Amino acid sequence: MKARIDVMLRDGVLDPQGKAIHQALKHLGFDTVQEVRQGKVIEIELAESSHEQASARLKEMAEKLLANLVIENYRVTLQD
Amino acid sequence: MRASVIVFPGSNCDRDVAVALQRACGRRPNMVWHADVRLPESDLVVIPGGFSYGDYLRTGAVAARAPIMREVAAAAKKGVRILGICNGFQVLCETQLLPGVLLRNRDLKFICRTVELDVVNSDSDFTRNWKKGQKLRIPIAHGDGSYFADSGTLKSLNDNGRVALRYCDNPNGSLEDIAGIFSENRRILGLMPHPERAADPELGGSVDGAAVFKSLVQALA
Numbered sequence: 001m002k003a004r005i006d007v008m009l010r011d012g013v014l015d016p017q018g019k020a021i022h023q024a025l026k027h028l029g030f031d032t033v034q035e036v037r038q039g040k041v042i043e044i045e046l047a048e049s050s051h052e053q054a055s056a057r058l059k060e061m062a063e064k065l066l067a068n069l070v071i072e073n074y075r076v077t078l079q080d
Numbered sequence: 081m082r083a084s085v086i087v088f089p090g091s092n093c094d095r096d097v098a099v100a101l102q103r104a105c106g107r108r109p110n111m112v113w114h115a116d117v118r119l120p121e122s123d124l125v126v127i128p129g130g131f132s133y134g135d136y137l138r139t140g141a142v143a144a145r146a147p148i149m150r151e152v153a154a155a156a157k158k159g160v161r162i163l164g165i166c167n168g169f170q171v172l173c174e175t176q177l178l179p180g181v182l183l184r185n186r187d188l189k190f191i192c193r194t195v196e197l198d199v200v201n202s203d204s205d206f207t208r209n210w211k212k213g214q215k216l217r218i219p220i221a222h223g224d225g226s227y228f229a230d231s232g233t234l235k236s237l238n239d240n241g242r243v244a245l246r247y248c249d250n251p252n253g254s255l256e257d258i259a260g261i262f263s264e265n266r267r268i269l270g271l272m273p274h275p276e277r278a279a280d281p282e283l284g285g286s287v288d289g290a291a292v293f294k295s296l297v298q299a300l301a
Contacts, residue, residue: 013228014253016188065145068138068174070181071228 001046001054002079007067008039042066051078081300083109084122086152086168088143093129093165093276100276101126104293105301112148119151123300124161127152127168129221129274139182139224140170149175161205161296162268166222169260169270178261178270179237180229182222186253190223194286196248197259197273201241204266205299209291217286218273220251220259225272227254227261237261244269 009015015037022036044061048054058076067074083101087094094111101109101124110120114132119125132143143149149171156162156177164172172178185191194217199210210216229237234256237243245260252272260271275289 014183014186014226016184016186016253020188065141066137068141068181070179070230071183 001048001051003044003046003054003058004077004079005042005044005058005062005066006039006075006077007042007062007072008074009037009071010073013071054078081105081107081124081297082120082122083107083124083126083296084112084120085109085126085128086112086114086148087128088114088130088132088146090132090134091128091130091167093167093274096274097126097128097165097276100279100290100293103279104290105297114143114146114148117147117151119148119155122155122160124163124296125152125155127162127164127171128276129166129168132167132171135224138174140167140172140174143167143171144174153177156263156268159265159267161300162263163206163292163296164268164270165274165276166220166225166272169272170224172268172270177268178263179233180227180261182224182272183226183228183253184224185222185226185251190221191225191251192219192221193251194219194278195251195259195273197245198248200243200246201262203241204244204262204269204295206262206266206269206292206295207244208295208298210288215248216245216288218275218278218289219285220273221277222252222272225252225254227256227258227272229255240264242266245271245273 246257275292278289
């Protein structure tokens with residue numbers, strides 16, 4: 001089973017990389033951009049057949065390692 | 081003083097801190113490899129600076145889950161002093177032995193220079209040879225040193241004397257200019273500046289960092 005975990009900085013946490021990207025987009029003339037936030041995507045393949053079990057394991061992985069909940073939120077999406 | 085220095089793949093200040101420790105107490109520290117599952121009997125554990133695991137995922141995140149860190153957490157519970165310098169501070173935050181987290185520097189640049197620091201609390205086994213309000217000059221060398229914690233955590237750090245050092249001229253965007261913090265019992269110190277790089281008069285720069293090692297030897301010898 002394939003899963004995708006999106007990790008994003010929480011609102012209110014300064015994202016200097018997002019700000020730098022925003023600035024670069026402005027330089028390219030994309031002047032309607034109002035905010036840019038940069039995150040991470042982690043793809044995981046796992047040997048689970050039950051979606052329920054896989055979701056539970058992925059939540060554990062996200063909270064133990066993949067995201068730091070002090071600054072980040074995460075979203076798990078199961079694919080096929 | 082029996083000191084142990086934890087070495088991860090990518091640590092690069094482990095030998096410098098070992099020299100500073102040996103000079104201060106006359107005894108070579110144990111160098112403990114990250115994959116070891118046993119920590120030698122220690123009065124002090126140092127997590128040195130560097131780029132453990134290439135800073136993959138988040139700085140300190142992978143090191144924080146290394147086998148030896150379970151032993152370090154157990155030692156912390158028993159009251160063993162723990163010093164985390166730079167990457168070591170990041171690792172201690174990721175293991176939640178210290179609150180908060182260190183984010184990418186505000187200006188996205190790696191900063192390597194000597195900075196001025198203000199001693200906020202000298203009442204600890206790490207800081208007793210400094211004076212409250214004393215100004216120090218100690219080098220920093222980091223890309224991810226911007227201290228972040230939620231407002232409740234910041235308040236509790238302030239109210240309980242847990243801020244050790246603040247930057248006089250904030251280089252990296254750290255909230256409230258925080259450069260170093262203690263655990264609740266002040267037996268753990270995490271700081272971004274490198275005291276081991278300001279501990280040798282032969283290098284010709286500041287020696288303000290030597291006080292950390294001297295203090296620990298006095299407290300733990």
